[in-house]
Ligand SMILES: Nc1nc2c(ncn2[C@@H]2O[C@H](COP(=O)(O)OP(=O)(O)OP(=O)(O)O)[C@@H](O)[C@H]2O)c(=O)[nH]1
Protein backbone atom coordinates (compact mmCIF):
# COMPACT_ATOMS: atom_id res chain seq x y z
CA UNK A 428 0.00 0.00 0.00
CA UNK A 429 1.32 3.47 -0.82
CA UNK A 430 1.98 6.03 1.86
CA UNK A 431 -1.01 8.11 0.77
CA UNK A 432 -3.28 5.06 0.92
CA UNK A 433 -2.03 4.10 4.36
CA UNK A 434 -2.62 7.67 5.52
CA UNK A 435 -6.10 7.68 4.01
CA UNK A 436 -6.93 4.41 5.76
CA UNK A 437 -5.95 5.63 9.19
CA UNK A 438 -7.85 8.89 8.56
CA UNK A 439 -10.97 6.97 7.62
CA UNK A 440 -10.61 4.97 10.81
CA UNK A 441 -10.25 8.24 12.75
CA UNK A 442 -13.33 9.74 11.10
CA UNK A 443 -15.35 6.76 12.34
CA UNK A 444 -13.92 7.12 15.85
CA UNK A 445 -14.61 10.85 16.08
CA UNK A 446 -17.97 10.83 14.29
CA UNK A 447 -20.38 13.31 15.83
CA UNK A 448 -17.63 15.13 17.70
CA UNK A 449 -16.26 18.62 17.06
CA UNK A 450 -13.33 16.99 15.22
CA UNK A 451 -15.52 15.31 12.64
CA UNK A 452 -15.47 18.12 10.10
CA UNK A 453 -11.80 18.85 10.59
CA UNK A 454 -10.81 15.25 9.97
CA UNK A 455 -12.84 15.10 6.78
CA UNK A 456 -11.07 18.26 5.64
CA UNK A 457 -7.70 16.71 6.43
CA UNK A 458 -8.62 13.65 4.37
CA UNK A 459 -9.89 15.74 1.44
CA UNK A 460 -6.68 17.70 1.53
CA UNK A 461 -4.70 14.57 0.61
CA UNK A 462 -6.07 14.84 -2.93
CA UNK A 463 -5.74 18.60 -3.27
CA UNK A 464 -2.76 20.46 -4.74
CA UNK A 465 0.23 20.91 -2.51
CA UNK A 466 0.00 24.02 -0.37
CA UNK A 467 3.09 26.14 -0.43
CA UNK A 468 3.36 29.27 1.68
CA UNK A 469 5.60 32.17 0.72
CA UNK A 470 6.93 33.66 3.91
CA UNK A 471 9.56 36.05 5.13
CA UNK A 472 10.11 39.46 6.58
CA UNK A 473 8.31 42.61 5.59
CA UNK A 474 9.03 43.78 2.02
CA UNK A 475 11.23 40.77 1.32
CA UNK A 476 9.52 40.51 -2.07
CA UNK A 477 7.08 37.71 -1.23
CA UNK A 478 4.10 38.87 -3.25
CA UNK A 479 6.27 39.75 -6.22
CA UNK A 480 7.82 36.28 -6.22
CA UNK A 481 4.41 34.65 -5.87
CA UNK A 482 3.26 36.51 -8.98
CA UNK A 483 6.33 35.32 -10.85
CA UNK A 484 5.50 31.74 -9.90
CA UNK A 485 1.88 32.10 -11.03
CA UNK A 486 2.80 34.04 -14.17
CA UNK A 487 0.27 36.79 -13.44
CA UNK A 488 0.27 39.88 -11.29
CA UNK A 489 -2.33 38.62 -8.84
CA UNK A 490 -0.89 39.48 -5.46
CA UNK A 491 -0.78 43.16 -4.50
CA UNK A 492 2.73 44.45 -3.94
CA UNK A 493 3.79 47.54 -2.07
CA UNK A 494 1.17 49.39 -0.04
CA UNK A 495 -2.51 48.60 0.41
CA UNK A 496 -4.67 46.88 2.97
CA UNK A 497 -4.57 43.52 1.25
CA UNK A 498 -0.83 42.99 1.74
CA UNK A 499 -1.68 42.62 5.42
CA UNK A 500 -4.00 39.67 4.92
CA UNK A 501 -3.05 36.04 4.46
CA UNK A 502 -4.21 35.29 0.93
CA UNK A 503 -4.65 31.94 -0.76
CA UNK A 504 -4.34 31.60 -4.53
CA UNK A 505 -5.98 28.48 -5.83
CA UNK A 506 -7.06 27.08 -9.15
CA UNK A 507 -10.73 26.96 -10.07
CA UNK A 508 -13.17 27.30 -12.95
CA UNK A 509 -14.17 30.89 -12.37
CA UNK A 510 -12.58 34.04 -11.06
CA UNK A 511 -13.61 34.87 -7.52
CA UNK A 512 -12.40 36.35 -4.28
CA UNK A 513 -13.75 35.16 -0.97
CA UNK A 514 -13.15 36.88 2.36
CA UNK A 515 -13.17 34.73 5.45
CA UNK A 516 -13.80 37.20 8.29
CA UNK A 517 -12.67 36.37 11.80
CA UNK A 518 -16.30 36.73 12.76
CA UNK A 519 -19.28 35.92 10.60
CA UNK A 520 -19.79 34.06 7.37
CA UNK A 521 -17.40 34.06 4.42
CA UNK A 522 -18.48 36.48 1.70
CA UNK A 523 -17.68 37.18 -1.94
CA UNK A 524 -15.75 40.35 -2.61
CA UNK A 525 -15.73 42.59 -5.64
CA UNK A 526 -12.50 43.11 -7.51
CA UNK A 527 -11.28 44.88 -10.60
CA UNK A 528 -8.38 44.19 -12.84
CA UNK A 529 -6.25 46.99 -14.17
CA UNK A 530 -3.20 46.32 -16.31
CA UNK A 531 -3.23 42.73 -15.13
CA UNK A 532 -3.10 43.73 -11.48
CA UNK A 533 -6.09 42.75 -9.39
CA UNK A 534 -7.49 45.21 -6.97
CA UNK A 535 -9.69 43.75 -4.26
CA UNK A 536 -12.38 45.80 -2.57
CA UNK A 537 -12.57 44.60 1.04
CA UNK A 538 -16.23 45.69 1.06
CA UNK A 539 -16.06 47.68 4.27
CA UNK A 540 -13.97 45.14 6.16
CA UNK A 541 -10.63 46.22 7.58
CA UNK A 542 -7.61 43.97 7.10
CA UNK A 543 -7.64 43.28 10.84
CA UNK A 544 -11.14 41.81 10.58
CA UNK A 545 -10.25 39.36 7.83
CA UNK A 546 -8.82 35.98 8.76
CA UNK A 547 -7.93 35.23 5.17
CA UNK A 548 -8.73 35.89 1.55
CA UNK A 549 -9.18 33.06 -0.92
CA UNK A 550 -8.58 34.02 -4.54
CA UNK A 551 -9.77 31.42 -7.01
CA UNK A 552 -8.16 31.94 -10.38
CA UNK A 553 -7.96 29.64 -13.39
CA UNK A 554 -4.20 29.55 -13.94
CA UNK A 555 -2.17 26.63 -15.13
CA UNK A 556 0.51 27.09 -12.50
CA UNK A 557 -2.09 26.75 -9.75
CA UNK A 558 -3.27 23.33 -10.86
CA UNK A 559 -0.44 21.63 -9.01
CA UNK A 560 0.05 24.06 -6.18
CA UNK A 561 -2.00 26.37 -4.01
CA UNK A 562 0.12 29.34 -3.06
CA UNK A 563 -0.32 31.19 0.22
CA UNK A 564 0.91 34.76 0.43
CA UNK A 565 1.65 35.89 3.95
CA UNK A 566 2.10 39.32 5.51
CA UNK A 567 5.69 40.01 6.45
CA UNK A 568 7.04 38.89 9.78
CA UNK A 569 8.43 41.67 11.93
CA UNK A 570 5.94 43.90 10.28
CA UNK A 571 4.59 47.27 11.24
CA UNK A 572 2.03 45.90 13.59
CA UNK A 573 2.61 43.17 16.09
CA UNK A 574 -0.82 41.78 15.29
CA UNK A 575 0.27 40.99 11.76
CA UNK A 576 3.27 39.06 12.86
CA UNK A 577 1.12 36.99 15.15
CA UNK A 578 -1.20 36.32 12.31
CA UNK A 579 1.44 34.85 10.05
CA UNK A 580 3.01 33.07 12.93
CA UNK A 581 -0.35 31.52 13.68
CA UNK A 582 -0.79 30.41 10.11
CA UNK A 583 2.52 28.64 9.91
CA UNK A 584 2.94 27.50 13.48
CA UNK A 585 -0.54 27.00 14.87
CA UNK A 586 -0.87 25.84 18.46
CA UNK A 587 -3.95 23.77 18.12
CA UNK A 588 -4.48 23.02 14.48
CA UNK A 589 -2.74 21.40 11.57
CA UNK A 590 -0.22 23.50 9.71
CA UNK A 591 -2.14 24.85 6.72
CA UNK A 592 0.93 24.78 4.50
CA UNK A 593 2.64 21.57 3.40
CA UNK A 594 5.81 23.40 2.51
CA UNK A 595 7.24 26.88 2.64
CA UNK A 596 9.39 29.07 0.44
CA UNK A 597 11.19 31.30 2.87
CA UNK A 598 12.58 34.58 1.59
CA UNK A 599 15.78 35.85 3.14
CA UNK A 600 17.29 39.16 2.24
CA UNK A 601 20.17 39.13 4.62
CA UNK A 602 20.21 36.56 7.29
CA UNK A 603 18.50 38.04 10.27
CA UNK A 604 18.19 36.60 13.79
CA UNK A 605 14.40 36.65 13.40
CA UNK A 606 14.64 34.51 10.31
CA UNK A 607 16.31 31.71 12.18
CA UNK A 608 13.87 31.92 15.07
CA UNK A 609 10.92 31.93 12.71
CA UNK A 610 12.12 28.95 10.75
CA UNK A 611 12.84 27.02 13.91
CA UNK A 612 9.34 27.44 15.18
CA UNK A 613 7.92 26.37 11.86
CA UNK A 614 9.88 23.16 11.98
CA UNK A 615 9.37 22.30 15.57
CA UNK A 616 7.12 19.38 14.86
CA UNK A 617 6.98 15.67 15.35
CA UNK A 618 8.33 13.95 12.28
CA UNK A 619 11.65 15.62 12.51
CA UNK A 620 12.90 18.40 14.63
CA UNK A 621 14.23 20.63 13.34
CA UNK A 622 13.45 19.64 9.82
CA UNK A 623 14.60 21.23 6.61
CA UNK A 624 12.47 18.83 4.64
CA UNK A 625 9.74 21.19 3.66
CA UNK A 626 11.45 24.53 3.35
CA UNK A 627 13.43 26.14 0.58
CA UNK A 628 15.33 29.38 1.14
CA UNK A 629 15.29 32.13 -1.46
CA UNK A 630 17.84 34.90 -1.32
CA UNK A 631 15.39 37.50 -2.55
CA UNK A 632 15.77 40.80 -4.37
CA UNK A 633 19.03 39.37 -5.63
CA UNK A 634 19.51 42.22 -8.10
CA UNK A 635 19.98 44.64 -5.23
CA UNK A 636 22.84 42.64 -3.76
CA UNK A 637 25.32 43.88 -6.33
CA UNK A 638 23.61 47.28 -6.32
CA UNK A 639 22.11 46.53 -9.70
CA UNK A 640 25.40 45.83 -11.46
CA UNK A 641 25.12 43.54 -14.43
CA UNK A 642 26.98 40.79 -12.55
CA UNK A 643 24.65 41.10 -9.53
CA UNK A 644 23.27 37.62 -10.01
CA UNK A 645 26.73 36.10 -9.86
CA UNK A 646 27.40 37.83 -6.53
CA UNK A 647 24.01 36.71 -5.29
CA UNK A 648 24.75 33.14 -6.30
CA UNK A 649 27.97 33.15 -4.33
CA UNK A 650 26.23 34.50 -1.24
CA UNK A 651 23.39 32.00 -1.60
CA UNK A 652 25.84 29.13 -1.90
CA UNK A 653 27.65 30.27 1.20
CA UNK A 654 24.37 30.61 3.09
CA UNK A 655 23.33 27.17 1.90
CA UNK A 656 26.38 25.57 3.44
CA UNK A 657 26.08 27.46 6.72
CA UNK A 658 25.27 24.95 9.47
CA UNK A 659 22.52 27.12 10.97
CA UNK A 660 20.82 27.61 7.65
CA UNK A 661 21.16 23.96 6.60
CA UNK A 662 19.23 22.91 9.68
CA UNK A 663 16.32 24.98 8.53
CA UNK A 664 16.05 25.01 4.76
CA UNK A 665 17.07 22.52 2.10
CA UNK A 666 18.84 24.89 -0.15
CA UNK A 667 19.17 28.59 -0.78
CA UNK A 668 18.76 29.99 -4.26
CA UNK A 669 19.05 33.60 -5.41
CA UNK A 670 16.08 35.10 -7.23
CA UNK A 671 15.58 38.60 -8.59
CA UNK A 672 11.83 38.42 -8.02
CA UNK A 673 10.87 41.71 -9.61
CA UNK A 674 12.67 40.85 -12.82
CA UNK A 675 11.14 37.38 -12.72
CA UNK A 676 7.63 38.81 -12.35
CA UNK A 677 8.21 41.23 -15.19
CA UNK A 678 9.75 38.55 -17.39
CA UNK A 679 6.65 36.39 -17.24
CA UNK A 680 4.28 39.31 -17.82
CA UNK A 681 6.39 41.24 -20.32
CA UNK A 682 4.56 43.38 -22.89
CA UNK A 683 5.49 44.38 -26.45
CA UNK A 684 5.23 48.03 -25.47
CA UNK A 685 7.90 47.54 -22.82
CA UNK A 686 10.18 45.78 -25.26
CA UNK A 687 9.75 48.70 -27.68
CA UNK A 688 10.76 51.14 -24.93
CA UNK A 689 13.78 49.09 -23.96
CA UNK A 690 14.87 49.05 -27.57
CA UNK A 691 15.38 52.80 -27.41
CA UNK A 692 17.93 52.25 -24.65
CA UNK A 693 19.46 49.32 -26.54
CA UNK A 694 19.90 51.48 -29.65
CA UNK A 695 22.06 54.00 -27.79
CA UNK A 696 25.83 53.71 -28.12
CA UNK A 697 27.08 51.49 -25.26
CA UNK A 698 28.88 54.29 -23.42
CA UNK A 699 25.82 56.53 -23.44
CA UNK A 700 23.56 53.74 -22.27
CA UNK A 701 25.92 52.94 -19.42
CA UNK A 702 26.00 56.54 -18.31
CA UNK A 703 22.25 56.85 -18.49
CA UNK A 704 21.88 53.77 -16.32
CA UNK A 705 24.40 54.72 -13.65
CA UNK A 706 21.50 55.30 -11.26
CA UNK A 707 17.73 55.24 -11.21
CA UNK A 708 17.66 59.02 -10.88
CA UNK A 709 19.77 59.50 -13.96
CA UNK A 710 17.63 57.15 -15.95
CA UNK A 711 14.51 58.96 -14.85
CA UNK A 712 15.77 62.48 -15.43
CA UNK A 713 18.47 62.82 -18.06
CA UNK A 714 18.75 62.54 -21.83
CA UNK A 715 15.46 63.94 -23.13
CA UNK A 716 16.43 62.82 -26.66
CA UNK A 717 15.84 59.20 -25.63
CA UNK A 718 12.21 59.72 -26.54
CA UNK A 719 10.67 58.27 -23.39
CA UNK A 720 8.57 60.39 -21.07
CA UNK A 721 9.41 60.53 -17.39
CA UNK A 722 6.25 58.57 -16.66
CA UNK A 723 7.36 55.84 -19.03
CA UNK A 724 10.81 55.77 -17.49
CA UNK A 725 9.41 55.55 -13.95
CA UNK A 726 7.16 52.74 -15.10
CA UNK A 727 10.11 50.85 -16.57
CA UNK A 728 12.06 51.26 -13.34
CA UNK A 729 9.13 50.04 -11.29
CA UNK A 730 8.78 46.97 -13.47
CA UNK A 731 12.44 46.09 -14.06
CA UNK A 732 14.57 47.88 -11.52
CA UNK A 733 17.82 49.45 -12.75
CA UNK A 734 19.39 46.03 -13.01
CA UNK A 735 16.56 44.76 -15.17
CA UNK A 736 16.67 47.75 -17.54
CA UNK A 737 20.42 47.31 -17.86
CA UNK A 738 20.21 43.59 -18.43
CA UNK A 739 17.25 43.66 -20.81
CA UNK A 740 18.66 46.47 -22.96
CA UNK A 741 22.03 44.70 -23.12
CA UNK A 742 20.37 41.47 -24.22
CA UNK A 743 18.53 43.34 -26.97
CA UNK A 744 21.64 45.20 -28.08
CA UNK A 745 23.71 42.04 -28.27
CA UNK A 746 20.83 40.30 -30.04
CA UNK A 747 20.78 37.55 -27.46
CA UNK A 748 17.03 38.17 -27.61
CA UNK A 749 15.15 39.70 -30.53
CA UNK A 750 11.46 39.28 -29.75
CA UNK A 751 9.39 39.78 -26.63
CA UNK A 752 9.05 36.01 -26.27
CA UNK A 753 12.79 35.52 -26.46
CA UNK A 754 13.47 38.34 -24.05
CA UNK A 755 10.90 37.00 -21.63
CA UNK A 756 12.52 33.57 -21.68
CA UNK A 757 16.01 34.97 -21.27
CA UNK A 758 15.04 37.21 -18.35
CA UNK A 759 13.11 34.45 -16.58
CA UNK A 760 16.22 32.34 -16.79
CA UNK A 761 18.64 35.00 -15.64
CA UNK A 762 16.40 36.15 -12.78
CA UNK A 763 16.83 32.74 -11.15
CA UNK A 764 13.10 31.95 -11.57
CA UNK A 765 13.64 28.84 -13.68
CA UNK A 766 16.16 27.50 -11.24
CA UNK A 767 13.74 28.06 -8.35
CA UNK A 768 10.97 26.32 -10.30
CA UNK A 769 13.19 23.29 -10.84
CA UNK A 770 14.07 23.15 -7.18
CA UNK A 771 10.42 23.42 -6.14
CA UNK A 772 9.66 20.65 -8.61
CA UNK A 773 12.29 18.25 -7.31
CA UNK A 774 12.12 19.04 -3.61
CA UNK A 775 8.39 19.67 -3.22
CA UNK A 776 6.35 18.30 -6.12
CA UNK A 777 8.21 15.04 -6.54
CA UNK A 778 7.85 14.56 -2.81
CA UNK A 779 4.25 15.63 -2.79
CA UNK A 780 2.84 12.45 -1.27
CA UNK A 781 5.28 12.46 1.61
CA UNK A 782 4.63 16.12 2.38
CA UNK A 783 0.87 15.60 2.15
CA UNK A 784 0.93 12.54 4.39
CA UNK A 785 3.17 14.29 6.81
CA UNK A 786 0.76 17.22 7.19
CA UNK A 787 -2.19 14.86 7.60
CA UNK A 788 -0.51 12.60 10.13
CA UNK A 789 0.70 15.55 12.19
CA UNK A 790 -2.86 16.88 12.31
CA UNK A 791 -4.21 13.48 13.26
CA UNK A 792 -1.58 12.94 15.96
CA UNK A 793 -2.56 16.29 17.44
CA UNK A 794 -6.24 15.35 17.56
CA UNK A 795 -5.66 11.96 19.16
CA UNK A 796 -3.39 13.59 21.73
CA UNK A 797 -5.81 16.32 22.69
CA UNK A 798 -9.01 14.32 22.62
CA UNK A 799 -9.17 10.70 23.77
CA UNK A 800 -12.18 8.63 22.78
CA UNK A 801 -12.94 4.92 22.58
CA UNK A 802 -10.85 3.75 19.65
CA UNK A 803 -8.58 6.78 19.51
CA UNK A 804 -5.61 4.90 21.00
CA UNK A 805 -5.72 2.50 18.06
CA UNK A 806 -5.73 5.46 15.68
CA UNK A 807 -2.75 6.99 17.48
CA UNK A 808 -0.93 3.67 17.24
CA UNK A 809 -1.71 3.54 13.53
CA UNK A 810 -0.24 7.00 13.03
CA UNK A 811 2.84 6.05 15.01
CA UNK A 812 3.26 2.89 12.99
CA UNK A 813 3.20 4.76 9.67
CA UNK A 814 5.58 7.44 10.87
CA UNK A 815 8.01 4.86 12.19
CA UNK A 816 7.86 2.36 9.35
CA UNK A 817 7.17 4.22 6.13
CA UNK A 818 10.41 4.46 4.24
CA UNK A 819 9.92 8.05 2.97
CA UNK A 820 9.66 9.22 6.57
CA UNK A 821 12.83 7.35 7.45
CA UNK A 822 14.52 9.16 4.61
CA UNK A 823 13.24 12.48 5.90
CA UNK A 824 14.50 11.66 9.38
CA UNK A 825 17.97 10.78 8.13
CA UNK A 826 17.95 13.92 6.01
CA UNK A 827 17.18 16.10 9.02
CA UNK A 828 19.81 14.33 11.11
CA UNK A 829 22.33 14.91 8.36
CA UNK A 830 21.34 18.54 8.09
CA UNK A 831 21.55 18.92 11.86
CA UNK A 832 25.10 17.57 11.75
CA UNK A 833 24.30 14.48 13.84
CA UNK A 834 25.70 12.03 11.32
CA UNK A 835 29.39 12.41 10.81
CA UNK A 836 31.67 10.71 8.35
CA UNK A 837 33.94 11.44 5.43
CA UNK A 838 32.51 14.44 3.57
CA UNK A 839 32.10 12.59 0.28
CA UNK A 840 30.33 9.69 2.00
CA UNK A 841 27.99 12.07 3.81
CA UNK A 842 27.32 13.93 0.55
CA UNK A 843 26.57 10.66 -1.27
CA UNK A 844 24.23 9.59 1.49
CA UNK A 845 22.35 12.87 1.37
CA UNK A 846 21.85 12.62 -2.35
CA UNK A 847 20.94 8.92 -2.29
CA UNK A 848 18.09 9.44 0.15
CA UNK A 849 16.68 12.23 -1.99
CA UNK A 850 18.28 15.32 -0.43
CA UNK A 851 18.69 17.04 -3.79
CA UNK A 852 15.58 15.68 -5.43
CA UNK A 853 13.82 12.38 -5.28
CA UNK A 854 13.99 11.18 -8.87
CA UNK A 855 16.14 8.09 -9.41
CA UNK A 856 18.65 9.91 -11.59
CA UNK A 857 19.11 12.69 -9.05
CA UNK A 858 19.63 10.19 -6.25
CA UNK A 859 22.25 8.35 -8.29
CA UNK A 860 23.92 11.52 -9.59
CA UNK A 861 23.21 10.62 -13.20
CA UNK A 862 21.85 12.86 -15.96
CA UNK A 863 18.04 13.02 -16.19
CA UNK A 864 18.03 11.07 -19.46
CA UNK A 865 20.18 8.20 -18.20
CA UNK A 866 19.04 4.81 -19.51
CA UNK A 867 17.37 2.35 -17.15
CA UNK A 868 20.25 -0.11 -17.53
CA UNK A 869 22.73 2.50 -16.40
CA UNK A 870 20.49 3.55 -13.53
CA UNK A 871 20.12 -0.07 -12.44
CA UNK A 872 23.87 -0.77 -12.62
CA UNK A 873 24.65 2.34 -10.57
CA UNK A 874 21.94 1.50 -8.04
CA UNK A 875 23.38 -2.04 -7.67
CA UNK A 876 26.80 -0.61 -6.91
CA UNK A 877 25.40 1.86 -4.40
CA UNK A 878 23.41 -0.92 -2.79
CA UNK A 879 26.52 -3.07 -2.30
CA UNK A 880 28.50 -0.11 -0.97
CA UNK A 881 25.87 0.89 1.57
CA UNK A 882 25.28 -2.71 2.64
CA UNK A 883 28.98 -2.95 3.48
CA UNK A 884 28.80 0.30 5.42
CA UNK A 885 25.72 -0.84 7.31
CA UNK A 886 27.43 -4.08 8.31
CA UNK A 887 30.86 -2.67 9.05
CA UNK A 888 31.43 -2.83 12.85
CA UNK A 889 33.59 0.31 12.60
CA UNK A 890 30.66 2.39 11.35
CA UNK A 891 29.18 4.71 13.99
CA UNK A 892 25.72 3.95 15.29
CA UNK A 893 24.10 6.95 13.58
CA UNK A 894 25.77 6.11 10.29
CA UNK A 895 24.67 2.47 10.58
CA UNK A 896 21.05 3.53 10.97
CA UNK A 897 21.41 5.93 8.05
CA UNK A 898 23.17 3.29 5.93
CA UNK A 899 20.24 0.90 6.43
CA UNK A 900 17.88 3.57 5.18
CA UNK A 901 20.16 4.14 2.17
CA UNK A 902 20.08 0.39 1.47
CA UNK A 903 16.27 0.49 1.47
CA UNK A 904 16.36 3.50 -0.87
CA UNK A 905 18.56 1.54 -3.29
CA UNK A 906 16.32 -1.51 -3.08
CA UNK A 907 13.32 0.71 -3.74
CA UNK A 908 14.90 2.20 -6.86
CA UNK A 909 15.88 -1.25 -8.14
CA UNK A 910 12.35 -2.54 -7.57
CA UNK A 911 10.89 0.32 -9.60
CA UNK A 912 13.48 -0.09 -12.36
CA UNK A 913 12.83 -3.83 -12.45
CA UNK A 914 9.11 -3.25 -12.88
CA UNK A 915 9.60 -0.79 -15.72
CA UNK A 916 11.85 -3.20 -17.62
N1 LIG B 1 14.78 45.67 -7.04
C1 LIG B 1 13.88 44.77 -6.63
N2 LIG B 1 12.77 45.15 -6.02
C2 LIG B 1 11.89 44.22 -5.63
C3 LIG B 1 12.13 42.83 -5.83
N3 LIG B 1 11.08 42.15 -5.35
C4 LIG B 1 10.23 43.06 -4.86
N4 LIG B 1 10.71 44.31 -5.02
C5 LIG B 1 10.05 45.55 -4.63
O1 LIG B 1 9.94 45.58 -3.22
C6 LIG B 1 8.69 46.12 -2.81
C7 LIG B 1 7.97 45.10 -1.94
O2 LIG B 1 7.67 43.96 -2.70
P1 LIG B 1 6.52 42.96 -2.27
O3 LIG B 1 6.51 41.85 -3.25
O4 LIG B 1 5.25 43.68 -2.03
O5 LIG B 1 7.11 42.46 -0.89
P2 LIG B 1 6.35 41.64 0.24
O6 LIG B 1 7.36 40.81 0.93
O7 LIG B 1 5.17 40.95 -0.31
O8 LIG B 1 5.90 42.83 1.18
P3 LIG B 1 4.82 42.78 2.40
O9 LIG B 1 3.72 41.85 1.99
O10 LIG B 1 4.38 44.18 2.55
O11 LIG B 1 5.60 42.28 3.59
C8 LIG B 1 7.96 46.45 -4.10
O12 LIG B 1 8.16 47.80 -4.37
C9 LIG B 1 8.63 45.59 -5.14
O13 LIG B 1 8.58 46.17 -6.41
C10 LIG B 1 13.33 42.46 -6.51
O14 LIG B 1 13.62 41.29 -6.76
N5 LIG B 1 14.16 43.47 -6.88
Ligand SMILES: [Mg+2]
Pocket residue numbers: 477478479491492493498564565566567
Ligand atom coordinates in the same frame (compact mmCIF):
# COMPACT_ATOMS: atom_id res chain seq x y z
MG1 LIG C 1 3.15 41.02 0.24
